[in-house]
Amino acid sequence: MAKDKSKKVDKNKSTDVDYMSIKEERRISRENRKVMKQFEAVKNRKNVDESEYLAVMKDPNNVVEFDNLHTYFFTDVGVTKAVNGVSFNIPAGKIVGVVGESGCGKSVTSLSLMQLVQGPVGQIVEGSIRYTSSEGKTYDIAKMPREDMRQIRGREIAMIFQEPMTSLNPVFRIGEQLDEALALYKPEYSNEELKNRSIEMLEMVGIADPDKIYRNYPHELSGGMRQRVMIAMALICDPRLIIADEPTTALDVTIQAQILDLLRSVKDKINGSIMLITHDLGVIAEMADYVVVMYAGKVIETGTIREIFKSPKHPYTIGLMRSKPSLSTMNERLYSIPGQVPSPVNLPDYCYFCNRCDFSFDHCEAEYPEMTEFSPTHKAACFLYEERFADRHLDLPALSKAISSGAEAEAARSIPSGFVDLQAILAAESAASAVASESEEA
Amino acid sequence: MGKYIAKRIGLAVIILIGVSLLIYMLSMLMPADYIDNQTAAAVQNGSMTLEDVMRLKELYGLADKSFVGILKGYFTWMTSALSGDLGFSFLYGRPVTSVIGKYVWISFTISLIAYLLQIAISIPMGIKAAVYQYSGYDYSVSVFAMAATSLPSFFLAALLMNVLSIQLGWFPLQGLTTATRIFPAGFTFAKLVDMAWHLVLPIMTLTLLSIGGLMRYTRTNMLEVLNSDYIRTARAKGLSESVVINKHAFRNTLIPLVTTLSGLLPGLFSGAMITETVFAIPGIGYMALRATQQGDIPFVMGYNMFLAILTVTGMLISDLMYVVVDPRVKITK
Ligand SMILES: Nc1ncnc2c1ncn2[C@@H]1O[C@H](COP(=O)(O)OP(=O)(O)O)[C@@H](O)[C@H]1O
Ligand code: SF4
Ligand SMILES: [Mg+2]
Numbered sequence: 097m098a099k100d101k102s103k104k105v106d107k108n109k110s111t112d113v114d115y116m117s118i119k120e121e122r123r124i125s126r127e128n129r130k131v132m133k134q135f136e137a138v139k140n141r142k143n144v145d146e147s148e149y150l151a152v153m154k155d156p157n158n159v160v161e162f163d164n165l166h167t168y169f170f171t172d173v174g175v176t177k178a179v180n181g182v183s184f185n186i187p188a189g190k191i192v193g194v195v196g197e198s199g200c201g202k203s204v205t206s207l208s209l210m211q212l213v214q215g216p217v218g219q220i221v222e223g224s225i226r227y228t229s230s231e232g233k234t235y236d237i238a239k240m241p242r243e244d245m246r247q248i249r250g251r252e253i254a255m256i257f258q259e260p261m262t263s264l265n266p267v268f269r270i271g272e273q274l275d276e277a278l279a280l281y282k283p284e285y286s287n288e289e290l291k292n293r294s295i296e297m298l299e300m301v302g303i304a305d306p307d308k309i310y311r312n313y314p315h316e317l318s319g320g321m322r323q324r325v326m327i328a329m330a331l332i333c334d335p336r337l338i339i340a341d342e343p344t345t346a347l348d349v350t351i352q353a354q355i356l357d358l359l360r361s362v363k364d365k366i367n368g369s370i371m372l373i374t375h376d377l378g379v380i381a382e383m384a385d386y387v388v389v390m391y392a393g394k395v396i397e398t399g400t401i402r403e404i405f406k407s408p409k410h411p412y413t414i415g416l417m418r419s420k421p422s423l424s425t426m427n428e429r430l431y432s433i434p435g436q437v438p439s440p441v442n443l444p445d446y447c448y449f450c451n452r453c454d455f456s457f458d459h460c461e462a463e464y465p466e467m468t469e470f471s472p473t474h475k476a477a478c479f480l481y482e483e484r485f486a487d488r489h490l491d492l493p494a495l496s497k498a499i500s501s502g503a504e505a506e507a508a509r510s511i512p513s514g515f516v517d518l519q520a521i522l523a524a525e526s527a528a529s530a531v532a533s534e535s536e537e538a
Numbered sequence: 539m540g541k542y543i544a545k546r547i548g549l550a551v552i553i554l555i556g557v558s559l560l561i562y563m564l565s566m567l568m569p570a571d572y573i574d575n576q577t578a579a580a581v582q583n584g585s586m587t588l589e590d591v592m593r594l595k596e597l598y599g600l601a602d603k604s605f606v607g608i609l610k611g612y613f614t615w616m617t618s619a620l621s622g623d624l625g626f627s628f629l630y631g632r633p634v635t636s637v638i639g640k641y642v643w644i645s646f647t648i649s650l651i652a653y654l655l656q657i658a659i660s661i662p663m664g665i666k667a668a669v670y671q672y673s674g675y676d677y678s679v680s681v682f683a684m685a686a687t688s689l690p691s692f693f694l695a696a697l698l699m700n701v702l703s704i705q706l707g708w709f710p711l712q713g714l715t716t717a718t719r720i721f722p723a724g725f726t727f728a729k730l731v732d733m734a735w736h737l738v739l740p741i742m743t744l745t746l747l748s749i750g751g752l753m754r755y756t757r758t759n760m761l762e763v764l765n766s767d768y769i770r771t772a773r774a775k776g777l778s779e780s781v782v783i784n785k786h787a788f789r790n791t792l793i794p795l796v797t798t799l800s801g802l803l804p805g806l807f808s809g810a811m812i813t814e815t816v817f818a819i820p821g822i823g824y825m826a827l828r829a830t831q832q833g834d835i836p837f838v839m840g841y842n843m844f845l846a847i848l849t850v851t852g853m854l855i856s857d858l859m860y861v862v863v864d865p866r867v868k869i870t871k
Contacts, residue, residue, distance in 0.1 A: 129672065212770055216672060242779075250776030257774075262767040266866055267789050277775040313865045329775070 121172060128170035132216040139215075144241045151226045151236040159337050159369050160186040160209065164223035165238070167201075167208045171217060174441045178204040180393035181223070186337065191363060191370040193384030193401075195377060195416065199437055201393040202373045203258075206339045209237060209371075210255055211245045227253070230336055251281045254330035258342040260322035264314035270325055271310035274298070274332060281333040297328040300365075302358060320351035324358065331362060338366070341373045356382060377416060381405060386473070389413050392437050392448040399474035409468075409476035411453050411493045418495070447479070455480055455493050539861075546857065550850040557846040558619075561839060562612045571600055571833040572628040600835070615839065624843070625836035629829050634840035638822060644714065645809035645821035648737055652744035653806055657799065660749040664756025665791070668764060669783055679753065687750030695743045695816040702739060709738050712818040740817045744810055756795060763790045793864045801856030804848040 154161055167179035179201045186192045194202050207213045208220055209227075225237040229252055237245065257263040265273060274294035279285065285293070291310070298306035301324040314322060323343060330338050340359060344352035360383060363370055372383055380387055380401070387404040389397040389412065397410040408414050415433040435452035438444065446461045447453070453460065459479050467475040468482055480490050573594050580586035595601040599611050618625065624634035660683075667676040686694070703711045710716065714736050721729040763769065764787055772786040773779075809823025818824070822841070829837035860867045 132672075210774055212773055214765070246776050246778060248776075249774055255771075255774045257767060257771065259767055263771045265768040265772065265786055265790070267793070267864070268786075276777070280776050315866045326771075329771075333776075 116173065124174060125172050128172070128175075128217075132170055132219065135219040135221070136216050139211075139242045141241045142243060144244070146244075149236045149239040149241075149244075151224065151234045153226055153228055153234050155185065155187075156228075157187050158185040158226075159188050159228055160371075161226040162205070162209075162223070163226065165205065165208060165220065165225060166222040167204050167213055167218060167220050169214075169218045171441075176440045177393050177443055178218070178440055179208060180440075180443065182390070182393070182395050183223075184388045184395055184398050186369050186371055187386070188336075188369055189367060190385040191372055191383050192386045192388060193380035194371065194373045194388045194390060195375060195380055196390035197437060198375055199440075200390045201440075202375075202390055203341055205390070206255070206341050206371060206373055209339065210249060210253060211237060211240065211242065212249075212255075250277055250335070251333040252335055253337045253339065254333065254335040255339040256323070256326050256330050256341065256343045258345050260319050260326055260346060263326055264322055266314055268313075269310070270298075270312050270314065270317070271295075274310075274325070274329055277329055278332045294328075294332070297332050298325070300331070301325070301328045301362075302354075303328075319347055320355065323347060323351075323355055327355075327358060327362065331366060334366065336368045337371065338362070338368065339371045339373070342375070343372075344379065345374070345376070359383065389416070392443065393440055394448065394477070396449070396478070397476040399471075403471065403474040407470075407474075408495065409470060409474075409481060410449075410478050411455050411480075412449050413476070414493045414495060415452075447477075455491060457485075457488075457490060459485065543854075543858070546854055550854060553850055554843070554846055558616065558839075558843055559612060561842045561846075562615060563608055565835050565838050565842075566600075566603060566608045566611065568833055568835075571595075571835055573598065573600060575833055576628075619843070624840035627829065627834055627837040627840075629832050629834040629837060630825070634837050637825060637837065638840065638844055641820060641822045641825050642807050642809070644819065645814065645823055646807050648740055648744065648814075648819070648821065649806040649808075649810065651737075652741050652748065653802065655741070655745045656748045656752055659745070660753035661756050661795065663749070664753040665760050665783070665788065667753070668757045668760035671761060676757075680757075683750035683753045685750075686746045687754075689747070691743060691747055691810075691812045692816050694746060695739070695813055698739050698743055699816075710736050714819055736817075737819075740810075740813050740819055743813050743817075752799075755798070756791065759794050760787060760791045763787045766790075793860075796863050797856045797859045800859045801852040803855060804851040808845050808848050
């Protein structure tokens with residue numbers, strides 16, 4: 097019902113967003129208030145029977161399944177469709193990288209999973225987020241009342257944010273903020289035990305002087321140190337899933353590498369999954385097992401790291417790869433995808449990438465493309481690969497020869513963060529095949 | 539820290555010197571002073587000549603209105619003010635310091651009670667309005683606060699007098715004690731009750747006038763804090779909403795509130811001129827208004843200097859409170 101309403105808002109609006117009469121603005125804000133109130137009421141219910149939000153996983157190996165998630169912001173200029181039908185899975189024990197230009201809905205997707213979308217303006221209006229807890233029960237987080245969601249935050253799913261400088265409360269000491277998180281999880285602990293465990297965690301994330309840091313205020317630490325503290329805080333309750341939303345974007349390059357190393361070692365320790373959000377393909381190449389590429393609130397390509405780096409399909413994914421600096425293209429001008437992301441308030445009803453796509457053809461403006469499957473794990477939403485257009489012999493986008501002939505997942509892992517080094521990928525690829533043929537001979 | 543305070547006090551002294559010079563000049567330039575007012579009738583009926591008036595003025599140092607004359611007068615005033623002597627009030631016939639010392643306490647009592655009520659009412663209201671932003675509560679509280687703040691004090695006072703005193707007869711209309719009752723000298727409980735009864739309406743007026751501003755201030759600050767990243771972190775940890783709001787958010791909202799409110803403390807001594815006058819409460823504000831109307835220059839000077847000192851002290855306290863409540867603020871100089 098809410099969705100119908102928001103659609104109506106869009107249709108009634110003149111095509112020119114810049115001009116909006118006061119009357120229209122009032123009507124939008126009145127309708128928004130009504131919709132927001134309904135959603136808030138549902139979320140604030142108490143003593144809801146668990147059966148209302150129990151769900152069943154499509155694949156029991158997954159920890160999280162996003163299924164057609166829609167998260168909208170009911171703002172005064174209209175409905176912002178920040179997340180507009182996102183589906184992907186996070187398998188147990190894997191790192192899933194989510195990439196895309198800034199503003200394409202990565203953060204809102206992850207905040208939806210934590211039920212932390214800025215209310216009452218932001219609401220999950222449709223779809224489900226299935227999550228299997230450590231007790232083996234599967235919940236639909238999109239339907240979960242706020243009160244019950246608290247049991248999942250922190251102890252089941254923890255989050256590391258982009259801005260370490262502002263993510264810690266400035267008026268409490270580091271120790272207090274860590275103890276507080278742990279106390280929720282281990283209410284039986286004494287203050288002494290809480291403190292010992294917190295200091296242990298600080299040590300684990302590579303803080304040299306944990307006793308001192310424990311007593312410090314956040315402003316007394318550097319950005320890198322604060323991010324370490326945030327990681328310690330995320331780990332302190334042994335979560336099954338860690339969401340890292342651009343954990344290194346705000347840091348210096350050298351510190352970035354350290355924090356990524358830390359995250360990788362963390363993953364081995366907790367034996368859980370990580371949802372790693374970034375706009376940096378280099379970081380993805382280094383860390384992720386699976387890649388989800390987002391554009392304007394939708395997933396446009398998913399695949400294993402090998403599939404995405406070796407044979408990216410969607411013109412946007414290829415554009416992203418071409419726009420990364422690399423050794424082999426060092427002397428050339430850096431490529432950037434021309435044009436801009438469409439406004440999430442006025443999305444077209446055809447391929448969102450159309451206005452920027454070098455390969456678009458007549459049908460691209462007719463409807464929004466469905467996902468085409470290339471392998472059980474690899475899918476992309478682009479008409480170029482649909483069966484029905486096969487006889488038109490369309491030009492297909494491809495990485496330059498050097499890239500497309502290489503790019504194995506293992507090779508990708510050895511890429512230093514910050515850029516995709518195509519030469520290294522190539523070298524590692526040939527080495528890998530040499531090893532493979534040797535072992536075959538033996 | 540000690541060095542910082544010393545520096546700030548030095549600065550305050552400079553400000554006070556500037557302020558006193560300004561007030562002195564303005565007072566001297568008032569079109570009619572106390573002597574003009576007192577002798578106007580006598581001059582009119584001829585029992586006094588203008589020369590007599592000038593002689594009187596000469597005697598009180600009010601005759602020379604040239605720039606140099608005013609400066610000379612200022613230095614004379616300043617020298618004695620530094621030794622604690624603010625001169626003699628024409629109107630009240632007593633030293634200015636003793637008039638202030640006598641009437642300031644009733645003003646302070648009224649203001650202090652109104653101040654405490656204001657804090658107790660508007661801070662919880664502002665926080666609730668921020669937490670339930672856009673709710674019915676938020677809108678109605680905002681409208682009420684805006685309405686109460688925008689009413690002029692004399693109007694609100696007259697409204698309360700009309701309804702609660704004249705029509706309903708719940709509270710006395712004016713004054714500090716019932717004029718028709720005679721109380722024995724010294725302190726008695728009956729007298730205290732009678733005074734308290736008389737102070738209800740003035741205190742209500744002052745409280746109603748101030749809660750709007752403080753409520754809006756609390757709401758704005760709380761909203762800003764609630765939108766900050768560390769509140770999202772607190773929620774992400776799984777803390778309950780009450781801990782998030784009452785501990786993490788409130789502790790941060792407290793920083794601007796404590797500094798602003800502590801800065802207002804000295805101002806409690808300054809008196810509420812209009813409200814005291816409307817209710818005929820003999821507080822310092824009421825006395826000052828009368829003195830100003832009569833052109834009682836020594837009292838006007840003394841009272842305004844008193845206000846200036848209170849204001850400067852308030853600013854100093856406010857700055858120092860920052861160091862106390864915000865761990866990020868450190869004094870390095
Ligand atoms: N609190 C908010 N209010 C309104 N719109 C928002 C809010 N937060 C995010 N958005 C919108 O959602 C879209 C996606 O944002 P986000 O998920 O933060 O992008 P990113 O991929 O860079 O993390 C943006 O276009 C933004 O306009
Ligand atoms: S569907 Fe058309 S416009 Fe969209 S990405 Fe594919 S080719 Fe480009
Ligand atoms: Mg983001």
